Amino acid sequence: MTSNPGNAKLLQHALGISRFLRRSLDARHALAGQLLESVDQPFQRGAMQACLAQPPLDEHSLRPALRALRARTLTHLLVRDLGGLAPLAEVTETMTQLADLAVAEAIRVLRAPLVARHGEPRDGEGRVQPFVVIGMGKLGGRELNVSSDIDLIFTYPDDGETDGAHPIGNFEFFNRLGRQLIGALSEVTGDGQVFRVDMRLRPNGDSGPLVASFDMLENYFITQGREWERYAWIKARPMTGEHDEELAAIVRPFVFRKYLDFGAINAMRELHAQIRDEVARRDMADNVKLGPGGIREIEFIAQVFQLIRGGRDRSLQIHPTLPVLARLAQRGNLDAGAVQELSAAYDFLRRVEHRLQYLDDAQTHRLPERPEDQALIATGMGFPDYAALLADLDGHRDRVGRHFGAVFAQPEVDGHELDRLWAGACDVDLCAAELACRRFADPVAAAQRLSDLRGGGRYRQMPAQVRARFDPLVPRLIEACGLTPNPDITLTRSLALLDAISRRAAYLALLQQYPQALRKVADLMSASSWAADYLTRHPLLLDELLDPRTLEAAPDWIVFRDGLAASLDAIEPDTERQMDLMREAHHSQVFRLLTQDLAGLLTVEHLADHLSKLADIMIELTIVGAWRKLRQRHRDAPRFAVVSYGKLGGKELGYASDLDIVFLFDDDDPNARDIYSRLSQRMNTWLSSATPAGTMFETDLRLRPNGDAGQLVSSLAAFRTYQMEAAWVWEHQALTRARFSAGDAALGAAFEAIRIDVLRKPRDLAALRDEVLAMRQKMVDNHTNSSGQFDLKHDRGGLIDVEFIVQFLVLGHAHQHPRLTGNLGNIALLGIAGELGLIPCELAEQVRDAYREYRHLQHGLRLNGARYARVDAEGMAGRIGAVKALWQAVFGG
Secondary structure, eight states: OOOOHHHHHHHHHHHTTOHHHHHHHHHOTTHHHHHHHHTTSOOOHHHHHHHHHSSOOOTTTHHHHHHHHHHHHHHHHHHHHHTTOSOHHHHHHHHHHHHHHHHHHHHHHHHHHHHHHHOOEEOTTSOBOOOEEEEOHHHHTTOOOTTOOEEEEEEESOOOEEOSSSOOBHHHHHHHHHHHHHHHHHOOBTTBOSOOEEOTTSTTGGGSOSEEEHHHHHHHHHHTOOHHHHHHHTTOEEOSSSOHHHHHHHHHHHHSOSSOOTHHHHHHHHHHHHHHHHHHHTTOTTBTTTSTTSHHHHHHHHHHHHHHHTTTOGGGOOOOHHHHHHHHHHTTSSOHHHHHHHHHHHHHHHHHHHHHHHHHTOOOOBOOOSHHHHHHHHHHTTOSSHHHHHHHHHHHHHHHHHHHHHHHOOOOOSOOTTHHHHHTTTOHHHHHHHHHTTTOSSHHHHHHHHHHHHHSHHHHTSOHHHHHHHHHHHHHHHHHHHTSSOHHHHHHHHHHHHHHHTTOHHHHHHHHHOHHHHHHHHHHHHHOHHHHHHHHHOGGGGGGGGOHHHHHSOOOHHHHHHHHHHHHHHTTTOHHHHHHHHHHHHHHHHHHHHHHHHTTOSOHHHHHHHHHHHHHHHHHHHHHHHHHHOTTOOSSSOSEEEEEEHHHHTTOOOTTOOEEEEEEEOOOOTTHHHHHHHHHHHHHHHHHOOBTTBOOOOEEOTTSTTGGGSOSEEEHHHHHHHHHHTOOHHHHHHHTTOEEEEEOHHHHHHHHHHHHHHHTSOOOHHHHHHHHHHHHHHHHHHSOOOSSSEETTTSTTSHHHHHHHHHHHHHHHTTTOGGGGSOOOHHHHHHHHHHTTSSOHHHHHHHHHHHHHHHHHHHHHHHTTOSSOEEOTGGGHHHHHHHHHHHHHHHOO
């Protein structure tokens, strides 16, 4: 092979910076020629393997061969890096590949003699047990630096013993193999060493056994695992053994909580404080890894968000720092500008770190004191002098420190002016006097509520750690409630929330860490009793209050649907987790719409459109998930559709509306009815069951053919026959608001064709009028109102009268006027009927306005917990009169 002329320049440049390179070339005479031939290309795993291929490795040749490989790899890499050919990703990945290959080859060579003497280690069922070496830290994250030690943990799946002539237990077998592996890598010989090996991250550290079975590891996590170890295990990566999923099932629950774990901020803050104390004690401010604004702070920022959110968002369960930061920006957890600055700083600091280590192949992170070394580092970084390098370095470290401070800022826990009020809350009179000064209308009642909370059993039984978070929150919550328009009711609702989360330290930590979220809680509690109840039932939604941009952004339903589908696919086949995830996602979207609604950003109509679209998506994804679970499914996608009626069908869905749905299929498979019946049952369970994450919808299936007496699912042909020949008039009334919601699109189109055919059947108007009037009278009789107020929905002149008018017009005249068959909503259909001359246009407009106002008032009352949607009749006289006038015009009498 001929060398590239530019390679000599690269080599000379690197020799002017790295004393280690010069010593290596002096010690290994063939190395210079090898570098001249190949340094213009990355040194990848295939080239490394070729270096070890001849002669074949054995116990005697292993150590010198691995050390020669390290020298070849590191010198190749530093020449490329100092010459500007190797980006940071190439440097760290090449070093990681070297470590992976060295560990794998050493195990292969060293295991053979142990097996020859003792036999293969096997479990109780005779399966050969692998040696599972776990890379931790930067090795686990594939971010290894050029002079790093490697953090390892040794495990194996199951206990047992070897099957040879001299059997030993699996523990002893792997203990011996582990010790030999450490020696092969870290022993200093005349050729140097491959890697220093650090085993202190294993269970119980230096005092623990060198190896652990999976059962031992799991038991340790459950009984003794500490918070800092969760941080350490984020980057854990099995390097050998092919038991990744089994090991992940043990590690994942320890590292990542199912809930949002804001308590991790406190744990990481304490760990960092210990590190900073050590840095200060040892005068390590010039340490680019551990010092202020250093590499460790960037890693902490990424990892604390992984600990907080990784349990709910598996896409954050990744190892490398830069991709984690990028995903945090994509999800809005970190500002994109902050991530850009942190990523740039990480790249800069890691490159400085490597140049420090290139000098003498020393594991150092400290900036040099000697002027000649400072000049070498500046040259290696491409700066004219050390002062210019420090200026850039200080800028990066300042920005890292600022972002670190924003994430890990110590919450206010002392010195609030209402601390004494909460501490003395059991004295109702003194407490009431203070609350009276803060705009509470009934300060005695508010004081009594605080006294009951402080003197209650739940508060007295709180662990000290939880109470330390709870106590600082209450004074700040009282203050926030006092700033709302209705402090008394806001405090009552807020204390109910605080009581509900009082045993979940993570939620208390969230509110403690983010005071702005506490203020938003008070505003929400003030605005709506329904919103207060919803948040209290689903405190996971507190996370939504952290980013106002998320709350204010218009929903992107395509992005939401695709993201949720991908998340559900990722946890297949875990049905319980999938059902929880769907509920969490649904609650989150409802909550975002709710906050926009309360802020006046949505009309009732737009809100209903969004809620209806959200329900359609959840139904669609439920079909996909439920179909996958059927053992006897006979096709990839079911010939199945969900048809919605009522509020969902008319796209007038409210926050707590039931889903009126009907299931249809069109499949000629002989077992189709049984298959789709099971699918329908499973779907109804998915949609309506209560899980630990709560409920998603209440479903009503009674509008299917023959109601409760009918089959749960209907074939398309049977549905058509029923609607054309056997359905009652009220069922055709319901059909005016029906639509295809989810499932097979062709089947949905076929349903719509049937719907139009049914609606356009010629009907005797007199007979139709009698049927509709009889049904309306039955509803009036069942909803008597003696309150003296006007019931917006049920009373004469209300919402149901408008709906019945529209349904009558559609059923009576659609055979002549096809426009009436559109599922356009009552307001639009009233306008069309006016344009067609079926009703007076002026009256149609008045009733359209009445319908809008009724829905707006009904929505407002429901937001504040009204049992009935009733208002003062006098104020509605004009609207009621318009609806009654149109009723008279349509039905007479």
